[in-house]
Amino acid sequence: xxxxxxxxxxxxxxxxxxxxxxxxxxxxxxxxxxxxxxxxxxxxxxxxxxxxxxxxxxxxxxxxxxxxxxxxxxxxxxxxxxxxxxxxxxxxxxxxxxxxxxxxxxxxxxxxxxxxxxxxxxxxxxxxxxxxxxxxxxxxxxxxxxxxxxxxxxxxxxxxxxxxxxxxxxxxxxxxxxxxxxxxxxxxxxxxxxxxxxxxxxxxxxxxxxxxxxxxxxxxxxxxxxxxxxx
Amino acid sequence: xxxxxxxxxxxxxxxxxxxxxxxxxxxxxxxxxxxxxxxxxxxxxxxxxxxxxxxxxxxxxxxxxxxxxxxxxxxxxxxxxxxxxxxxxxxxxxxxxxxxxxxxxxxxxxxxxxxxxxxxxxxxxxxxxxxxxx
Numbered sequence: 122x123x124x125x126x127x128x129x130x131x132x133x134x135x136x137x138x139x140x141x142x143x144x145x146x147x148x149x150x151x152x153x154x155x156x157x158x159x160x161x162x163x164x165x166x167x168x169x170x171x172x173x174x175x176x177x178x179x180x181x182x183x184x185x186x187x188x189x190x191x192x193x194x195x196x197x198x199x200x201x202x203x204x205x206x207x208x209x210x211x212x213x214x215x216x217x218x219x220x221x222x223x224x225x226x227x228x229x230x231x232x233x234x235x236x237x238x239x240x241x242x243x244x245x246x247x248x249x250x251x252x253x254x255x256x257x258x259x260x261x262x263x264x265x266x267x268x269x270x271x272x273x274x275x276x277x278x279x280x281x282x283x284x285x286x287x288x289x290x291x292x293x294x295x296x297x298x299x300x301x302x303x304x305x306x307x308x309x310x311x312x313x314x315x316x317x318x319x320x321x322x323x324x325x326x327x328x329x330x331x332x333x334x335x336x337x338x339x340x341x342x343x344x345x346x347x348x349x350x351x352x
Numbered sequence: 353x354x355x356x357x358x359x360x361x362x363x364x365x366x367x368x369x370x371x372x373x374x375x376x377x378x379x380x381x382x383x384x385x386x387x388x389x390x391x392x393x394x395x396x397x398x399x400x401x402x403x404x405x406x407x408x409x410x411x412x413x414x415x416x417x418x419x420x421x422x423x424x425x426x427x428x429x430x431x432x433x434x435x436x437x438x439x440x441x442x443x444x445x446x447x448x449x450x451x452x453x454x455x456x457x458x459x460x461x462x463x464x465x466x467x468x469x470x471x472x473x474x475x476x477x478x479x480x481x482x483x484x485x486x
């Protein structure tokens with residue numbers, strides 16, 4: 122029997138940014154909140170987006186009405202811009218917006234489902250499981266682990282899709298955390314030799330990092346997944 | 353002879369059309385990954401022998417639990433995890449004294465004959481499957 126190694130990326134329940142100027146390009150979310158920013162662009166990981174208006178701004182900010190009865194709201198669009206009251210919260214459909222490298226770019230109110238942002242507005246995104254958020258490999262696919270610098274290590278797995286390149290899981294950890302990480306991988310691979318179980322190796326859900334070894338002795342902070350190709 | 357489980361998947365079709373059903377030896381499993389909040393794909397070594405493009409079984413399961421109050425924490429849903437965990441249990445199941453036929457999901461109940469008590473409709477968490485083969 123062999124075990125199955127389960128990993129889940131760092132994703133928070135929610136994260137917010139505050140607009141420093143009146144632009145539709147939001148500041149990047151914090152890597153401490155959402156994990157590695159590079160290639161963090163799977164829009165289907167975002168369940169909902171809300172905007173809290175700092176000072177109202179009158180009409181001309183939104184072209185969307187929100188039905189506040191579901192986490193993924195049923196949206197009713199209107200051709201009339203809404204009057205935005207100070208401190209009110211409006212929700213927009215994530216799939217209507219752009220998201221790349223941890224940065225949201227919202228459509229302005231002239232576009233269906235858009236919302237024109239103003240200085241001081243707070244944009245909050247809510248995460249869910251999406252493309253490549255979580256993954257598992259059989260132990261037999263594990264090819265090894267290498268320390269690439271004092272606080273980074275790479276796990277190599279046989280590709281899920283089977284082309285010429287391997288899948289890489291990059292883990293940021295405490296300085297000199299490689300030994301602890303390597304020991305944890307050994308234990309994950311060899312635990313329950315008569316069963317064959319799903320082993321939580323690193324789980325970054327809801328803004329926490331939980332590892333197989335309790336207390337996270339390797340000091341793992343982020344986990345990034347680079348499969349051979351998207352699908 | 354080494355015993356091995358064989359993993360059976362069938363769509364809601366009648367097992368009479370392309371990709372209605374498929375079966376892999378457990379050793380062909382390469383891994384799984386979430387595709388969306390409602391889908392997880394299981395990958396297997398392709399049957400064509402090239403090893404270049406994996407076969408896949410895309411499993412549909414429950415979405416995140418609706419939070420009608422404030423929309424918080426949909427990310428913590430573990431529907432995909434349950435599917436992965438139960439799949440691992442099925443794949444690893446020690447089936448001594450059986451023929452090792454393992455139904456992961458059967459949506460049409462047209463099971464092969466003579467499977468008796470070990471046959472089932474598989475994981476209840478999976479509500480639909482899409483089979484991709486090469």
